[in-house]
Amino acid sequence: MNITHKITPKSLLQLVPVTRKARILSAGAVFLSACAFSAIGVSPIATDTSDVAVKSIQQNLEMPNLADQIAALQQNEQQFIHEERIRPGDSLGSLFNRLGVDDAQAQKFVRTDKTARRLLSLKTGKRVQAETDENGLLLSMRATILEVKGGDARQVTVERKGDEFVALEAPAKLERRVEMRSREIASSLYSATDSNVDGGSMPDSVVGQIIEMFSTNIDFRSDIKRGDRFSVVYETFWLDGELVKTGRILAGEFVNRGVSYQSVWYEDPVTKQGGYYSLDGKALKKAFLKSPLEFSRISSGFSMRVHPLSGKWKAHKGVDYAATTGTPIRASADGTVDFAGNSGGYGNQVVLKHWSNYSTAYAHMSRFAPGIRKGSKISQGQVIGYVGSTGWSTGPHLHYEFRVAGDAKDPNKFKSLAQQPLTPTELNRFRMAAAEMNHRFSLLAPGGNAMAAR
Structure with a gap:
C-alpha cells in the first residue's frame, strides 16, 4: 500500500520545535539496518528490527539572535576600496569623484604636499587606488610612478593619520620575468625585432644591447645579411600585469654568415659587477674604454711637449x-x-684602482658625480665627474692617465687588453649559468620548443 504525505508550509513549521530531539541508533542497530537494506536487492523478505533498542537524547539548542548580529555589523565602520585609471583631461577633482572620495582636506593635501603632488603627474592609463569610509573621507591612496631616468618604479602613498595626512614614497615591488625571443633577419635588425612572430616585439633597449654585445665580432653596418638569426634571453619587470621596464640581456646568440657567436652575462655575487662572456668563460668586452668621453677631441697626446704654463719641454x-x-x-x-679630491696641479681628480696593477686618473674636473668617494665601487662607463679647468689648466679639458704599478703609460698600447679573467671559483659558477643558457638557445633554434622554457 502506497502512502503519500502532503507537505504544506504549516506542516513544515510544525517540524521545527523549540526543543529538538535526536534519535540515535546504537552501533548494532546501524549494522543491522545496513544489512537489511543491502538484502532488499536479493530477497523479498526484509529483516525485522522491531526489537532493536532505541536510545533517545534530548538537547536544548539556542537559536542565533540575528538582530544582535546585524546591530554589531552596523556599529563597525565600513571601508570601501576603489580603483580607477587616469583618463585624458583628468583633474584631481574628477579623479576623486570617480574614486568615491568626497574630502576637501585630502584634495588640498595632494595639491600642496611635495610627495603627494607627484600623483598629479600620472600619465593616461595608469592605475590609482583609493580607500574611503562610508562618508567618502579618504583613508589611503596609492599609485606607482615610473621614473623617466633609469626606469625605476616608485610607489607614492597618501595615508590618513588621525586628523592629518602623510605622504610616503618607496620603491615599488616589481615582478621579474625572463623572456626568450628568436628572430630571422629579412631586411634589417630593427625590422626583425619589431615583428610579432613569437608573441611580441622586442624593446629598442634590447636591440641596443644586442649591438653592444656582439659589436666586437660583427659590424652591424656592413656584415648583416638576409637569413642571419639571433636569439636573446632577457629580463622584464612588471607591476599589476603591466610592463614597467626592460632589464638586461642575460644571454644572446647571433648567427652571422653561418658563424655562431654566444654571449652570457655573469655578475659577481659580492661586488655585483659583471660582464659578458663566451660560453667557455672568456670575457668579451675590452678591459678599458677607448675614451672616457663620448664626444671630444684629443688636444694633447702621450708624448714630450712644451708645457703650456711653464714653457718648459717635458713629458706629458x-x-x-x-x-x-x-x-x-x-x-x-x-x-x-x-x-x-683636490690634488694640486691636477685640480679636482679621481683615481680608480682596477684589477691586477692597473689604475686610471681623471684630472681638472669641475665637480665630482654624486656618491664618488674613496672605496666606492665603480662600473665601466659610469659617470664619475664632469669636465672642468681646475688646477694647472688653460681651458676646460680632461687629463686622463693610464698607470701600471703607479707608472704612467700610453693608454693606446692597452686598447686590446682583455677584461679581468674569471677566477676558478667564478668559472665554476659561470659554467652552471652558461649550461642553462645554452639549453635555452637549443630551444630557440629552428625546430626547438621555445614555449616549454618560458
Whole structure:
C-alpha cells in the first residue's frame, strides 16, 4: 500500500520545535539496518528490527539572535576600496569623484604636499587606488610612478593619520620575468625585432644591447645579411600585469654568415659587477674604454711637449681631451675609487684602482658625480665627474692617465687588453649559468620548443 504525505508550509513549521530531539541508533542497530537494506536487492523478505533498542537524547539548542548580529555589523565602520585609471583631461577633482572620495582636506593635501603632488603627474592609463569610509573621507591612496631616468618604479602613498595626512614614497615591488625571443633577419635588425612572430616585439633597449654585445665580432653596418638569426634571453619587470621596464640581456646568440657567436652575462655575487662572456668563460668586452668621453677631441697626446704654463719641454704623461665644461666623464673600466679630491696641479681628480696593477686618473674636473668617494665601487662607463679647468689648466679639458704599478703609460698600447679573467671559483659558477643558457638557445633554434622554457 502506497502512502503519500502532503507537505504544506504549516506542516513544515510544525517540524521545527523549540526543543529538538535526536534519535540515535546504537552501533548494532546501524549494522543491522545496513544489512537489511543491502538484502532488499536479493530477497523479498526484509529483516525485522522491531526489537532493536532505541536510545533517545534530548538537547536544548539556542537559536542565533540575528538582530544582535546585524546591530554589531552596523556599529563597525565600513571601508570601501576603489580603483580607477587616469583618463585624458583628468583633474584631481574628477579623479576623486570617480574614486568615491568626497574630502576637501585630502584634495588640498595632494595639491600642496611635495610627495603627494607627484600623483598629479600620472600619465593616461595608469592605475590609482583609493580607500574611503562610508562618508567618502579618504583613508589611503596609492599609485606607482615610473621614473623617466633609469626606469625605476616608485610607489607614492597618501595615508590618513588621525586628523592629518602623510605622504610616503618607496620603491615599488616589481615582478621579474625572463623572456626568450628568436628572430630571422629579412631586411634589417630593427625590422626583425619589431615583428610579432613569437608573441611580441622586442624593446629598442634590447636591440641596443644586442649591438653592444656582439659589436666586437660583427659590424652591424656592413656584415648583416638576409637569413642571419639571433636569439636573446632577457629580463622584464612588471607591476599589476603591466610592463614597467626592460632589464638586461642575460644571454644572446647571433648567427652571422653561418658563424655562431654566444654571449652570457655573469655578475659577481659580492661586488655585483659583471660582464659578458663566451660560453667557455672568456670575457668579451675590452678591459678599458677607448675614451672616457663620448664626444671630444684629443688636444694633447702621450708624448714630450712644451708645457703650456711653464714653457718648459717635458713629458706629458697622459692624454688631454678637449671638451666643454660639464661634459660627463666615464670610468674607463670597473674598479674602486682610490682617491677623490683636490690634488694640486691636477685640480679636482679621481683615481680608480682596477684589477691586477692597473689604475686610471681623471684630472681638472669641475665637480665630482654624486656618491664618488674613496672605496666606492665603480662600473665601466659610469659617470664619475664632469669636465672642468681646475688646477694647472688653460681651458676646460680632461687629463686622463693610464698607470701600471703607479707608472704612467700610453693608454693606446692597452686598447686590446682583455677584461679581468674569471677566477676558478667564478668559472665554476659561470659554467652552471652558461649550461642553462645554452639549453635555452637549443630551444630557440629552428625546430626547438621555445614555449616549454618560458
